Amino acid sequence: MRKSKKERQLLLQETIADTPFITDEELAEKFQVSIQTIRLDRLELSIPELRERIKNVAEMKLDDEVKSLQIEEVIGEIIDLQLDESAISILEIKKEHVFNRNQIARGHHLFAQANSLAVAVINDELALTAKANIRFTRQVKENERVIAKAKVVKGESEKGRTTVDVKSYVGSEIVFSGVFDMYRSNPTQR
């Protein structure tokens, strides 16, 4: 059943607060209204469009600075970073990321985004991947935007290692998940 406009706008605000990178198309589908309705809702609520929301986040200074690699070596754009805690990055899937034949994103690009985020979150000059257990749960297509979220898992790793959990989403759907076991030069910093 369709919600009243008031209900919908309330839920819309909550949804965008929880998942700021959701597209108008995804919102329209979620609330079973037209994209135009979502745009009007956003206007009334003074919620900027997605492109602006991403820009705002990207322009905020990160709380922490990447230590383990050069920031331009990260695949995707880091928009949040708490060293040894968590990190978020965005990767736009373009033509060069997909198979020619079916426009499905190639696994190694999703892996590269997640893996480099797992490196970046480590508060150490040296961080290298020892092993990883990964899962591709939904095909990602050209022009989709993948949000990777990394979380450092506390107190479960082998000596000298740090476990990083990465989940990647398109909208609210999980497309990739991985558990990365990272070497670091200075494990006592944890």
Next chain:
Amino acid sequence: MRKSKKERQLLLQETIADTPFITDEELAEKFQVSIQTIRLDRLELSIPELRERIKNVAEMKLDDEVKSLQIEEVIGEIIDLQLDESAISILEIKKEHVFNRNQIARGHHLFAQANSLAVAVINDELALTAKANIRFTRQVKENERVIAKAKVVKGESEKGRTTVDVKSYVGSEIVFSGVFDMYRSNPTQR
């Protein structure tokens, strides 16, 4: 103890037959002689230099043709392919594959080589990675040459999946191993 020249040349021939992409440097270390000695041995035995050996292999027509992706989409160069059986590829680690800071090859390039080989070995128009369990066992440096060997594991997969085992080597040292669980559109072809 050093071997006699005759013994060494016999072992050298065997070693190159077993691991055709071994470098003169690696051979020199293995037999504890100078690189110059290895070169003279090769001359006497009429064994071409590594670059030629790779070219010869690359110029041989592959027994099978890649079906699941376009051959130029494979990361590395495929030098052997038996569809639904096994495949081998070579990737030269260059400047663009390593971290600026320490010249260590980035994990996602080794992953990409192995993953695309696991796709290429599948005898199907559609092959996608469902999950993977991977391990980086030794750092790979700039200018090293990684040989990935994929083997299709028979009769152990979930329905509609094919398991591919990939091991990657520098010389005789294993640097990466992975078990890839592949979706395919036509599992009955196995």
